[in-house]
Amino acid sequence: MTAHLNPETAPRTATETDIAVVGAGLAGLIAATDAARAGNGVTLFDTRRPGGRAASTDIRGFRFNQGAHALYDTGPARAILASLGVPLTGGPPAVDRGRLLKQGELHRPPAGPASLLRTTVLSIRGKAAVGRVLGRIGSFDGDRNRDQTVNEWLDAQRMPDDAADLVRMLVRISTYTDAPDLLSAGAGIAQAAMGLVGVTYLDGGWQRLVDALTDAATQAGVIIRDHTAVDSIGADGHRWTVETGATTVTADAVILAGLSPIEAARLVGSTLGELGWDGLGPAAHASCLDLGVRRPAPIPALFSVDEPLYLSTHTPPADLAPEGMGVVQLLRYLAPGEAPDADATRAQLEAHAARAGVQPDDIVEQRYLHRMTVAHAIPLASTGGLAGRPAVTVTSHPGVFVAGDWVGEVGLLADATAASGRAAAVAAVRWAASVTP
Numbered sequence: 001m002t003a004h005l006n007p008e009t010a011p012r013t014a015t016e017t018d019i020a021v022v023g024a025g026l027a028g029l030i031a032a033t034d035a036a037r038a039g040n041g042v043t044l045f046d047t048r049r050p051g052g053r054a055a056s057t058d059i060r061g062f063r064f065n066q067g068a069h070a071l072y073d074t075g076p077a078r079a080i081l082a083s084l085g086v087p088l089t090g091g092p093p094a095v096d097r098g099r100l101l102k103q104g105e106l107h108r109p110p111a112g113p114a115s116l117l118r119t120t121v122l123s124i125r126g127k128a129a130v131g132r133v134l135g136r137i138g139s140f141d142g143d144r145n146r147d148q149t150v151n152e153w154l155d156a157q158r159m160p161d162d163a164a165d166l167v168r169m170l171v172r173i174s175t176y177t178d179a180p181d182l183l184s185a186g187a188g189i190a191q192a193a194m195g196l197v198g199v200t201y202l203d204g205g206w207q208r209l210v211d212a213l214t215d216a217a218t219q220a221g222v223i224i225r226d227h228t229a230v231d232s233i234g235a236d237g238h239r240w241t242v243e244t245g246a247t248t249v250t251a252d253a254v255i256l257a258g259l260s261p262i263e264a265a266r267l268v269g270s271t272l273g274e275l276g277w278d279g280l281g282p283a284a285h286a287s288c289l290d291l292g293v294r295r296p297a298p299i300p301a302l303f304s305v306d307e308p309l310y311l312s313t314h315t316p317p318a319d320l321a322p323e324g325m326g327v328v329q330l331l332r333y334l335a336p337g338e339a340p341d342a343d344a345t346r347a348q349l350e351a352h353a354a355r356a357g358v359q360p361d362d363i364v365e366q367r368y369l370h371r372m373t374v375a376h377a378i379p380l381a382s383t384g385g386l387a388g389r390p391a392v393t394v395t396s397h398p399g400v401f402v403a404g405d406w407v408g409e410v411g412l413l414a415d416a417t418a419a420s421g422r423a424a425a426v427a428a429v430r431w432a433a434s435v436t437p
């Protein structure tokens, strides 16, 4: 039984909770569940239904995530979700059967030592350089390389251009970020290393994470107020008031979970500068084309080396489509400040699908999302990479905490979201205990 309240029929009330969590994406669901399991009364708000960017849409049996989503096998999100009892079945991408696209030509990818020798995408010097880098990438020290951009790090490796282009592509695919002159190598190369270890396309889509987390939250006693926007957060002595259109909820601690930095600042009536967040990097955006297809794509994965284009077949291996059918996902990574025309970008992605052998007749369902925010702030080399991101504690607002893909020193994407969601819950629980012992 979920403890959802209908905002339209619920009377305007003043209520109390130990911890209020604003935002019911992955960050908020994890933070709320952890805080409730630690014995706190928790109220979780979201403008819409729970899930945020992890929610999937079912279109006639095709489960489309909001653009291509893969869970990193060795990242903290996977471990945190498993600790909450979330099922994580699925399968890996068929990269070894895929192709790389460079200057209009298709090449086999260097997916292992034998294919590195055979691939035509690299010169002999390029193969030696990529072999050297990939051989060492598992022991890459992100902290030591946090102040260098990805491009500076590549220059320091003295690689031939074709090898550097290939590593840049790996970083782009694994970080969803097309900003090698800004992105900290500490974050970007470490993420590429994690991607090479393995990722999983999830059965049922990321909605399965959302559903399992919503159940875990409800069972732990979290009150979920979906379709309830929080308008502002205000101080009330040592406590905080959370204002919605219908209610004022007083809480010992508040976690702003998964919100953009600007939205989080707006809710507490501050500016980015006042909160010390004005050095954050630009957001990472992508255009996404999700295809439900009659038959698997002849080329199951097609990554472009010299253009920011991605294609990967998510079904198979993941269960996201009606029996015998497939799901193919395409992305165009957008560089900071880039705002291409929607029709032209969609056409570019359709042409990329055609190169992988997906013909218009193969497509049963499709959805195009022009400008998705993959991450609210790219970790910049100029501000120390992951170590330069804001902490979960908002020092100017004692008792207010933040979580999301731009918070904390751990990971990128959902890994950052999950790790900061858990860290914010620990900090909020400690704070709430000090306010109301």
Ligand SMILES: Cc1cc2nc3c(=O)[nH]c(=O)nc-3n(C[C@H](O)[C@H](O)[C@H](O)COP(=O)(O)OP(=O)(O)OC[C@H]3O[C@@H](n4cnc5c(N)ncnc54)[C@H](O)[C@@H]3O)c2cc1C
Pocket (backbone or CB within 6 Å): 022, 023, 024, 025, 026, 027, 028, 045, 046, 047, 048, 049, 050, 051, 052, 053, 054, 066, 067, 068, 069, 070, 071, 072, 077, 176, 228, 229, 230, 231, 257, 258, 259, 263, 286, 288, 372, 373, 374, 375, 403, 404, 405, 412, 413, 414, 415, 417
């Ligand atoms: C195209 C794309 C591809 C991606 N691929 C990957 C991938 O392969 N691997 C990976 O690890 N991650 C990936 N991600 C990132 C992943 O989806 C996110 O990191 C994660 O879902 C973010 O969760 P969150 O809780 O931090 O934020 P969100 O999901 O954005 O949740 C924030 C919530 O806050 C709510 N909210 C906002 N303002 C208010 C308010 N005033 N009051 C109440 N509620 C409010 C919103 O409605 C929303 O539900 C991808 C993202 C995109 C867009």
